[in-house]
Amino acid sequence: MSRIAYPYLRPASSTVDAQPWRLLLGEEEVELPESLDGWDYNLDLRLRREVQVDGEAIREQCRLPAGAPLALSVVWYSTGSGLRGRSAFERLDGRGYATHHLDLTIAGAEVGGVLSIDTLLVVPEALAEVDALAPHRAGSMLWEHRSEIRLQGGASQFPIAVVDFGPSTLPDTAAWHLEVSGSMDSAAMGSLLLLVNERNKAVAEAFSRAGKPRQADSLVLSAVYADVARTMVEHALSREDFVDDANYGEETLGALMLDVFRQMFGARTIKDVRLRMQDSPSLMATEMQAAVGIFGGDS
Structure with a gap:
C-alpha cells in the first residue's frame, strides 16, 4: 500500500481525536451512514462532529513555535456534480488540549453521487x-480524515431550480x-438541471413537498419524472x-443516460431502439410512457 511522504514533520495521530x-x-440525529436512501436535491445535508486537538503536543512534535497558528477545515467533493467546496474553518488559538465543534450545511442542489467530506x-x-x-x-496539512456517503433515492437525482x-x-x-x-x-x-416554473403552483408545490408528497403531489411528480426520462x-x-x-x-452523463436507457428498455440494444x-x-x-410506469402503473 502506497504512503505519502511529507517534506515536513507531522504529529502523532493520537494528538487528534475526531x-x-x-x-x-x-x-433526529444519526451517525453518518454509508448511503442515504430517499434523498433528493431538495434536502440540504446538515452535519456536526466534535474534534479534540492537543495543540501543545502538535506544535512541539512539529517543532513549531508555541504560538504558531493552527486551524481545522472541512472540505467536500461530490462525484455526481463535480463540485467541491469548503464548509467550515476554525482557527485553534488555544495552546492546550481542547474540544472543537464543527457544524456545517452542504446545499443539496450542489451534490450527488458519492460525497467525500475531508476534515483537515x-x-x-x-x-x-x-x-x-x-x-x-x-x-x-498535519492531519486528515475522510468520510464518504452515497446519496441515492427514488426522487430526482439531479439539481432542481424553481424559477x-x-x-x-x-x-x-x-x-x-x-x-x-x-x-x-x-x-x-x-450537465443536468431541471427548471420548475414557479408560476405553476401545482408543480412548484409538489416539488416543495417531494420528501413527503400528498397523493396529488405524487401524480404531478410522476408526470414530471416520466417526461424527464423520455427527454433524457x-x-x-x-x-x-x-x-x-x-x-x-x-x-458521467453517458453512464447516467445508459442507466436510464437500461431501466426503460432492458436488454434491447441502443441501435434497435x-x-x-x-x-x-x-x-x-408510448412504449417509454409504459416503461416508466407513469401515475403508478407497472413498468
Whole structure:
C-alpha cells in the first residue's frame, strides 16, 4: 500500500481525536451512514462532529513555535456534480488540549453521487523563521480524515431550480424544462438541471413537498419524472456517440443516460431502439410512457 511522504514533520495521530460525523434528519440525529436512501436535491445535508486537538503536543512534535497558528477545515467533493467546496474553518488559538465543534450545511442542489467530506488540520498561514523540518507553508496539512456517503433515492437525482419562466426565453406557461449540456464524459450532475416554473403552483408545490408528497403531489411528480426520462433518452439517442459498446466513466452523463436507457428498455440494444424511434416515434413515446410506469402503473 502506497504512503505519502511529507517534506515536513507531522504529529502523532493520537494528538487528534475526531468523533464520527452526525447527520441531522429533521429532529433526529444519526451517525453518518454509508448511503442515504430517499434523498433528493431538495434536502440540504446538515452535519456536526466534535474534534479534540492537543495543540501543545502538535506544535512541539512539529517543532513549531508555541504560538504558531493552527486551524481545522472541512472540505467536500461530490462525484455526481463535480463540485467541491469548503464548509467550515476554525482557527485553534488555544495552546492546550481542547474540544472543537464543527457544524456545517452542504446545499443539496450542489451534490450527488458519492460525497467525500475531508476534515483537515492545517497551518493556515505561512510561517517565517521556523525549524527547517517544521511545516511552514500556508495550507501544510498535519492531519486528515475522510468520510464518504452515497446519496441515492427514488426522487430526482439531479439539481432542481424553481424559477420564474416569465423573464426567460422559456414559454411562461410551461410547467418545467430539463436542460442538458456537456459531452457524454461530463459529470452527470453538472450537465443536468431541471427548471420548475414557479408560476405553476401545482408543480412548484409538489416539488416543495417531494420528501413527503400528498397523493396529488405524487401524480404531478410522476408526470414530471416520466417526461424527464423520455427527454433524457431522446437526447441520448440523438447523439452519435451514444452506442452499445461505449465505455462511460462512473458518474458521467453517458453512464447516467445508459442507466436510464437500461431501466426503460432492458436488454434491447441502443441501435434497435434508435431505429424504432426513427420509424415510429409516436409508438416509441408510448412504449417509454409504459416503461416508466407513469401515475403508478407497472413498468
